[in-house]
Amino acid sequence: MYFWNREAECMRLEELRALRDWLLVKTVRHAYENVPCYKRKFDEIGLRPEHIRGVADLSKIPFTTKDDFRENYPFGMFAVPMDQVVRVHASSGTTGKSTVVGYTRNDIAVWAELMARTLGAGGTTKGDVVQNAYGYGLFTGGLGAHYGAEKIGASVIPISGGNTKRQIQVMQDFGSTVLCCTPSYAVLLGETAREMGVDVRNLPLRVAFLGAEPWTESMRRQIEESLGIDALDIYGLSEVIGPGVSYECMEKAGMHINEDHFIAEIIDPETGEVLPPGSKGELVFTTLTKEALPLLRYRTRDLTYLEPEPCKCGRTFVRMHRVMGRTDDMLIVRGVNVFPSQIESVLMEIEETEPHYLIVVDREKGALDTLEVWVEVSPRIVSDEVRSLEKMEQKIASELQSTLGISVKVKLVEPKTIARSEGKAKRVVDRRDLYNGS
Amino acid sequence: MGVKQLSVFLENKSGRLADVTRALAQANINIRALSIADTIDYGLLRLIVNDPERARAALAEAGFTVALTEVLAIEVPDKPGGLANIIDILAKEAINIEYMYAFVGRSGEHAIVIFRIERADEAVQILREKGVRILTGEELQSL
Known part of the structure; x- marks a missing residue:
């Protein structure tokens, strides 16, 4: 078994509990005193920070949601002045506004430690060559993995996503031993290598840390066989810290949550009740050490369960099963x-389009996900020239791309082809089979 | 001086063209000329009919999205070089043709070609000066 920080990762449970109680009290006070949103939530129900004396009192605290981020856009959830914020990242919001997160210098150091544990659990050490194909930028994946690998002392190739043939070339020429990317990109890399006549199984590549989207056990087998590697699942979300929230060890039996930095709860998404250990429900996180952006009971909308049994690897951190679904309509x-509401708001802003649309997500074997948006034509769009229709498709596609940050294919369809809403409209057709077989 | 053309948006799936022709048949509309421009996903069916307004209503009723545009119906001598002469005239003036297609009926010794061209007003004037006849909607319907 590999460890980056065995002392922390295998901390005795009594010690971990005491540490968490102490850190939670500190975090609650920090959040209450410095973030008006939390103060308001507490005051509304007459809750005082001193009522929270430890993790046992956690369920008294009201939930935090993505809406809180939207209402306090961009920096309203930060608990420190901007002169202490050394980094900002952002992810999609449900409408036009993105979810903005911030880090102090210490937050960045914690994040690097957590990603070092993540990469270390798969045996990454100095001397490894880490090909980091997560996107660099506002997305937390690229820089998160980068800092973790650097902290270990590995040689990082900050290649970012895309340019798949060059990725294979670099993997060959630089002798990459560790790969970081999304699982679907790992599949694409395998397919592309095969097309180029390269057998990755004969290259030094040994392990991959795959996350940022749901995948299945059958995808894991496919990736491990085609690349000749161990494929480990990693989990994170930018609101909590980014990648590094939880990570698999070589047992490949669920992801260990960094419990000295985060408290995980599973709740009933309907009632908000905390569910007993082992129940499936919505994952909720409270941060224990975050300075710039303390989070109290943040609802992730991810469905999973926590594995109550200890892991064979010796880590005492609880494991979460891979994400089994969402409680909202977010697509990855x-x-x-991607939220359907983001697509809708773009279409509403384009004068000629009607809000009748369908989102079709698909994944061809060995290829990346495709996102198609079907838009019904209106008399205002149709003319006698194909060229003007194509121009309209391009206009919609480029507006969507600039809002969503990924390329979109727009397809014009006849009116009434998209089912009209009777109650809840069917806006999304997801042809990928992401949550099955997991 | 233009004639009215219907443009119908059609997805590329079987039976859609039949739906259009059936809707027009039921409304007792006669199709005088047609052409289709298509892409991978959809096509535009352009139609000249005997009663454009009624045809548009019938198609809208049947759930189609229809645009109405003006195009030119130009008499073309039905002999070698007839069309070439007319296109030469436009080319010399650097007037682009967006698309064109043939009309089913004839006007005496002439064929009729439907043109969609840019700067239509200017084009009409130039063509008339060169003795080319351009039919009005009424003239076309009376053929």
């Missing part, structure tokens, strides 16, 4: 979060 396409 090529690692990017």
Whole structure:
């Protein structure tokens, strides 16, 4: 078994509990005193920070949601002045506004530690060559993995996503031993290598850390066989910290949550009740050490369960099963979060289009996800020239792309082809089979 | 001086063209000329009919999205070089043709070609100066 920080990762449970109680009290006070949103939530129900004396009191605290981020856009959830914020990242919001997160210098150091544990659990050490194909930028994946690998002392290739043939070339020429990317990109890399006549199984590549989107056990087998590697699942979300929230060890039996930095709960998404250990429900996180953006009971909308049994690897951190679904309609396409409401608001802003649309997500074997948006034509769009229709398709596609941050194919369809809403409209057809066989 | 043309948006799936022709048949509309421009996903069916307004209503009723545009119906001598002469005239003036297609009926010794061209007003004037006849909607319907 590999460890980056055995002392922390295998901490005795009594010690971990005491540490968490102490850190939670500190975090609650920090959030209450410095973030008006939390103060308001507490005051509304007459809750005082001193009522929270430890993790046992956690369920008294009201939930935090993505809406809180939207209402406090961009920096309203930050608990420190901007002169202490050294980094900002962002992910998709449910409408036009993105979810903005911030980090102090210490937050960045914690994040690097957590990603070092993540990469270390798969045996990454200095001397490894880490090909980091997560996107660099506002997305937390690229820089998160980068800092973790650097902290270990590995040689990082910050290649970012895309340019798949060059990825294979670099993997060959630089002798990459560790790969970081989304699982679907790992599949694509395998397919592309085969097309180029390269057998990755004969290259030094040994392990991959795959996350940012749901995948299945059968995808794991496919990736491990075609690349000749171990494929480990990693989990994170930018609101909590980014990648590094939880990570698999070589047992490949669920992801260990970094419990000295985060508290995980499983709740009933309907009632908000905390569910007993082992029940499936919505995952909720409270941060324990975050300075710039403390989070109290943040609802992830991810459905999973926590594995109550200890892991064979010796880590005492609880494991979460891979994400089994969502409680909202968020889609993850090529690692990017997409809300149907974002697409709708773009279409509403384009004068000629009607709000009748269908989102079709698909994944061809060995290829990346495709996102198609079907838009019904209106008399205002149709003319006698194909060229003007194509121009309209391009206009919609480029507006969507600039909002969503990923490429979109727009397809014009006849009116009434998209089912009219009787109650809840069917806006999304997801042809990928992401949550089955997991 | 233009004639009215219907453009119908059609997805590329079987039976859609039949739906259009059936809707027009039921409304007792006669199709005088047609052409289709298509892409991978959809096509545009362009139609000249005997009663454009009624045809549009019938198609809208049947759930189609229809645009109405003006095009030119130009008499073309039905002999070698007839069309070439007319296109030469436009080319010399650097007037682009967006698309064109043939009309089913004839006007005496002439064929009729439907043109969609840019700067239509200017084009009409130039063509008339060169003795080319351009039919009005009424003239076309009376053929």
